Every structure is written in structure tokens, then in C-alpha cells.
Amino acid sequence: MKSFSLGWHLIRIYTFLIYVFMFAPIVVVIVLAFNPKQFGIFPMEGVSLRWFIKLAQNESIIDAFQNSLILGSLTAVVSTAIGILAAMAFIRFDFPGKNTLNTLLLAPIMIPEVVLGVSLLLFLRWLQQPKSFALLLIGHVVLTLPYVLLIVQARLVGIKKEYEEAAKTLGANAFQTFRDVTFPLLLPAIMAGALFSFTISFDDITATLFWATAQNQTVPVKIFSMLRNSISPEINALGAVMIVLTIATPLLAGYLSRKFSKFKP
Template sequence: MKRLSGWSLIKIYTVLIYVWMFTPIVAVVLLSFNSQQFGSFPMEGLSFRWYVKLSQNASILDAFKNSLVLGSLTSIMTTAIAIPAAMAFVRYDFIGKEALNTLLLAPIMIPEVVLGVALLIFIRWLQQPKSFALLLIGHVVLTLPYVLLVVQARLVGIKRVYEEAAQTLGASPLQTFWAVTFPLLAPAIFAGMLFSFTISFDDVTATLFWATAQNQTVPVKIFGMLRDSISPEINALGAVMIFLTVSLPLAAGYISRRFARGSGA
């Protein structure tokens, strides 16, 4: 009986933590449908007026476009450079492997604010203006460690015998990679790309240093709008962001599980 009550307390505590964590997020979504003039309680009626208003705001649409392009390019570039590195770390032995691996994961442990400052000062020293390219290279550095971790983890799980079999049958290392490793690695590559897309799409701490009025992402735009006060429009924009960046990975997880079941793997 005593054990049972202890366990119930643990359960209740966990539920309370969930409530605490999600109430603010739910509030953003709820208030975005509030028909009232101000972005606050009480809720007076459901309406889509703030979403309509959003869709008519050219600068927000512009920021959305920037974010989408930036996120897509970031995910492609990051994954393209992370795959060969992951292959090298998992499949080959060389001097200084541990140290180099730690170096590539270092961006995780460097405060983002310092990352933002560093790249900005560097660009300034090179006498380059802030530009879209700065955002792109910044986001590649920002997301590289995460993609590397995801791809490496999966690669460790792919048995080497498949690759060895292909090579015994006369495939070159490159052929082996494309015909054997790549298809097996595809789910991790996909996950890595999604991961870097959402990180890029959501990032604000470092991005605020790199963005310009012409190259705003959605979070930077939200930051600018916040200066006045929290409007229902911000809640609506937040709700759109939440929907987008949450549903993407969930859908991807669902699809990849369907695939896994379909192929019997």
C-alpha cells in the first residue's frame, strides 16, 4: 500500500510538470483564435481574424519565405557535409579521431551568444556586409553537430558486413556507399535534415546578431514585433510556427515507422 501511494505521488508530480510546461504553449494557440482586440484573457469568441491579418502582412510573409529558404538550404548543406564526416568517424580509424570528433561537436557547448558575436565580428573584419550568406553559414555551423550525432548513431547500427559483401563482389567504395550504405542510412539522413531545418527555422539567439532588416527570419520578426506589446497577431504567428515545426517531425516519425513496417525491417 505504501509503495502504491509513493508511486501515485510520482505520477501526480509528473502530470503537474506536464501541465506547467504546456499551459503557456496551449495559451498561445488558444489566444490566437481570440476575437478580442487584445492578445490576452478572457477569450471572447473564436475567430480567424488574426490569421487573416497575418496572411495580409507582406513583411511577415517575406520573413516566412526567408525562413523556409534558409531552413531548406541549411538542412541540405549541413547534411551534405555531415554524412562523409560521420562515415569517416564510424568506419575508419585515424590519429586524433576522438579530438576531431569533439571539435566537430564543440558548437553545442559554445554559448550561442558567443557564436553569434564571433561570426559577426569575423565577417566585419573581412569587410563583408551582413547578408543571407552569413545567416546560411551561421546556421550550418549551428546545426552541424546535431546532424552529425544523428547520422553517426544510425551508422553505428548498420552492420559492416553489407558493405564488405558489396566490395567483395567488386563494388568500389563509392558504389558501395550509394548502393548499400546510403539507402540504409536514409532514415537518419532524413531525420538529420528535419532536425537541422527546425533548428534553423526556430533559432533566434544567434540569428538576431546576423539578421538584417532585409533578411529577417520569422523568430527575428516576432522579436521585432514584441517591442510594442504582445498582440493577438504574435500569438497567431506563434501558433503557425508551433504547428509547422511540431507537425513536421511528428509526421516524419510516423512516415518512417510506416516505412520500417512496410519493408519488414
């Protein structure tokens, strides 16, 4: 690389500028969350926790947080569970129509969320069911399932079938084999998949805005409705809490999975 160091320097500067572009909006949200002033955005007039305290006292925001956390966790559990089963079918078995079905299960990635939002809502309307928490849950499962499937499949391909066969030869039944052999080997991918679904569910706004109601708000939907007035330090404080939560979780999980993977055979 030394022979081309001028070009390489330019590449580094360019990349750095892209980082600035990507991070500026995020950093600004966190900084402004500490701005004590009531209106407007800049300049900063000192540092205060005023808006965080106000958030903690706002019941509808606490509610939205609870909803989002429960919804994200349930989505992660359901999506990961059915995603693992499907991945096992695709990687460990041969059956007619396999490729078509795989594409079908990955299709939600390529279908615009706005259409997913409308179609599920329309279906519910035809069934004459009101919007509910269940709608958010099933909607988020559909949104996140393809990602779980991709992540788990990719890992499963790398786990030799021989391990499972050995367990079976030694007398384990299918469930024991899965519990004692496949599952521990899959664990990093399962955690990654679960985490991915949690974050997608926790952050999603495009489809969720169709499905949410005033009683069943998630944090992004709450932010959206607060934005109707104008941007405020309170929104920035809420955004800052969301950012810290969604960034700390994957980092923590990455650390945990590295710790766990030490026990790999």
C-alpha cells in the same frame, strides 16, 4: 509497482503537473490566437480567424516565412550532407587525432550561441562583408552540424561493416556501395538529422538575432521585433502557425520514417 502504489500515484501526479507547466504557455498561445479582441490578453471574446487573415495579408511576415523555410531547408541539406561524410570518416576509418577532431566538430553544442553570434559577425566585419542571407546559412550550418553528426554516427555504429564489404566483394565501387547499401540503411538517421537541423534553423533566435537584417528576417526575428511594442493577438497567431508547423513536421517525419523502415533488410 503495486506494493508502492501511493508513491507511484504521487509520481504520476507530479509528472502530470510538469506537463501542465510545460504545455501551458504553448496551449495559451494557440488559444489566444483565436481571440478577436484588439488589446490585452484575457478574457477571450469569442473565436475568430481575424488575426490569421491579417497575418496572411502582411507582406513582411510572408517574407519572413519564405526566408525561414528556404533557410531551414538549405541548412538541413548542407548540414546533413557534410555531416554524413564526417560520420562515415569517424565510424568507418581509423586515423590519428580522431577523438580530438570529433570533439572539435561537436564543440558548437557547448559554445554559447551568443558567442557564436558575435564571433561570426565580427569575422564578417573584419572581411568587410555586409550581413546577408549567406551569413544566416553558414551560421545555421555550424549550429546544426553537431546534431546531425551525433544522430548519423549513432546509427552508423549499428550498421555492420560487413554489408559494405560484401557489396565491394561483389564488385561495387565506393559510390555504388554507399548509394545502394549504406545510404538506405542510414535513411532514418539522415531524415532525423535533416529534420532536426531544419527545426533548429527554423526556430533559432539567439544567434540569428545577431545575423539577421531587416531584409533578411526569419519568423522568430520578426516575432522579436513585433514584441518591442507589446504582446498582441497577432503575435500569438504567428506563434500558433509556427507551433503547428514545427510540431507537425517531426510527427509527420516520424510517421514517414516508420513507413520507410518497413523496407529494412
